[in-house]
Amino acid sequence: MNIKNRLTLMSFLQFFVWGAWLITIANFWLGTKSWDGTQFGLVFGTMGIASLFMPTLTGIVADRWMNAEKLYGILHILYAAVLFCLPQIATPTNFIYVMLLAMCFYMPTIALSNSISFTALKLNNRDVIKDYPPIRVWGTIGFIVAMWITNLTGNKATAYQFYIAGIAALILGIYAFTLPKCKPQRLTKENASLMETLGLESFKLFANYKMALFFIFSMFLGGALQLTNAYGDVFLDEFKNIPEYADSFVVKYSTIIMSISQISETLFILAIPFFLKRFGIKQVMLISMFAWVLRFGLFAFGNPTDSLWMIIMSCIVYGMAFDFFNISGSLFVETNTDSKNRSSAQGLFMMMTNGVGAILGSFTSGWAIDKFFTHNGERDWHSIWLSFAGYALVIAIAFAILFKHKHNPEEVVNVSH
The missing domain is CATH 1.20.1250.20 (MFS general substrate transporter like domains)
Incomplete structure (x- = not known):
C-alpha cells in the first residue's frame, strides 16, 4: 500500500471514531437516559476543555520525546478504552467526567494526524499542497460513514454507538504503529523560556x-x-x-x-x-x-x-x-x-x-x-x-x-x- 493510501485510511478512521457518536449522543442523553438538558451542554464542553491544553501538551511530547505516530497510537488506544467504559456509567455527572477523559485522549489526535500526514508526505518527496486535500477529505467521508452506520444499525439512541467508535479507535491505535516514523525534532531551543516552551508567545x-x-x-x-x-x-x-x-x-x-x-x-x-x-x-x-x-x-x-x-x-x-x-x-x-x-x-x-x-x-x-x-x-x-x-x-x-x-x-x- 503506497503512502497516500495508508494516510487516507488513517484519515478515514480518525473521523470515523468521532462521527459514530458526536451527532447522535443527544438522542442517547436526552432520549434514552432522559438526563438533564442543562448538563448535556457540559458534554460538548468537554471537547473545549480538552482543546485548551491537551494539543499543546502532546505537541511538546511529540516535538521533544516521542515519535508522533507512537503517541498517536497510544492516545487512540486509551480513547477506545474510555469509550468502552462510557455505557457502564450510571449518572450524568460521572458520564461528563469520563467523557472529559475521552476527549483528553481524542482531541490532540486531530493535530497529530495532520502532523503525521505532512511528515510522511515530505519523507516520501510528495507535494503536500497537492496531495494532502484528497487525503483529508476522506476524514469527512469517514465521519459520514460512521453516522450512517450508527443510524442504519438502529443505534442512534443506544450505547452501542460508543462501542462502534471504540472498536474503530482500537483498530486505528494499533494501525498507527505501522505508519512511517515521525521522530521528535526537538525544535524548542535549549534556553527557551517557559512561555516559548509552552507555545504561549502567541498570546501577545x-x-x-x-x-x-x-x-x-x-x-x-x-x-x-x-x-x-x-x-x-x-x-x-x-x-x-x-x-x-x-x-x-x-x-x-x-x-x-x-x-x-x-x-x-x-x-x-x-x-x-x-x-x-x-x-x-x-x-x-x-x-x-x-x-x-x-x-x-x-x-x-x-x-x-x-x-x-x-x-x-x-x-x-x-x-x-x-x-x-x-x-x-x-x-x-x-x-x-x-x-x-x-x-x-x-x-x-x-x-x-x-x-x-x-x-x-x-x-x-x-x-x-x-x-x-x-x-x-x-x-x-x-x-x-x-x-x-x-x-x-x-x-x-x-x-x-x-x-x-x-x-x-x-x-x-x-x-x-
Whole structure:
C-alpha cells in the first residue's frame, strides 16, 4: 500500500471514531437516559476543555520525546478504552467526567494526524499542497460513514454507538504503529523560556487590535458550531412526538439527513479558492456568518413533510457556514503573523474556536434551552433555532462593522491546512 493510501485510511478512521457518536449522543442523553438538558451542554464542553491544553501538551511530547505516530497510537488506544467504559456509567455527572477523559485522549489526535500526514508526505518527496486535500477529505467521508452506520444499525439512541467508535479507535491505535516514523525534532531551543516552551508567545497577538478582534469573533463562531453539533440530530428525532411526522423518513433516518451537512462540506471546500480570490477573506468570513443565520433559520421553519426542503437546504448551507470561516480564518492567521509565531498563532485560532468558543457555546446553550425553551419536558425547537439565528445575525453585523481588512487578490490560498 503506497503512502497516500495508508494516510487516507488513517484519515478515514480518525473521523470515523468521532462521527459514530458526536451527532447522535443527544438522542442517547436526552432520549434514552432522559438526563438533564442543562448538563448535556457540559458534554460538548468537554471537547473545549480538552482543546485548551491537551494539543499543546502532546505537541511538546511529540516535538521533544516521542515519535508522533507512537503517541498517536497510544492516545487512540486509551480513547477506545474510555469509550468502552462510557455505557457502564450510571449518572450524568460521572458520564461528563469520563467523557472529559475521552476527549483528553481524542482531541490532540486531530493535530497529530495532520502532523503525521505532512511528515510522511515530505519523507516520501510528495507535494503536500497537492496531495494532502484528497487525503483529508476522506476524514469527512469517514465521519459520514460512521453516522450512517450508527443510524442504519438502529443505534442512534443506544450505547452501542460508543462501542462502534471504540472498536474503530482500537483498530486505528494499533494501525498507527505501522505508519512511517515521525521522530521528535526537538525544535524548542535549549534556553527557551517557559512561555516559548509552552507555545504561549502567541498570546501577545491579543495586543494587536485586528488580531484580537479576529480571535474574539472566532470564539463566537466556535460557539455556533457546537449548537448545531449538539442539537441538530435530536431536533429531527423529536418530530416523532408529533403524530403526523412520527413515521416520516426524517425521523427514522435523522442522522442520515444530518450527514448531508458533511457531504456539503466536502463540496464547498472546492469553492473556497474562487470565493477567496474574488471576494477576499473578510467577505468570505461574512458569508460564513450569514450562512449560520440561514442554517438556524431554516431549521426553525422546517418540518419532515411540506417544508422538508428547508431542512435539506439548512444541511447544505452548513458546508458554507463551517468551511468558509475555518479555512479563510486559517489563511487570515497565516498571512497576518510572522514565521516565528505562525504555528502557535494557528494553535491559538483553534483554541479560541474549539476550546473557549466550544465551552461557552455548550454551557450557555444547555442552560438557555433548559431554562427558557423547555416546557413540561417538551423543547420549543422553533424558538430555539430562531434565537440561535438571532445570535449569528448579531455576530455577523458586528463583524461587518468592527473588523477592518483590505482585500489583497495576491493572498495565497492554501486549502490544505
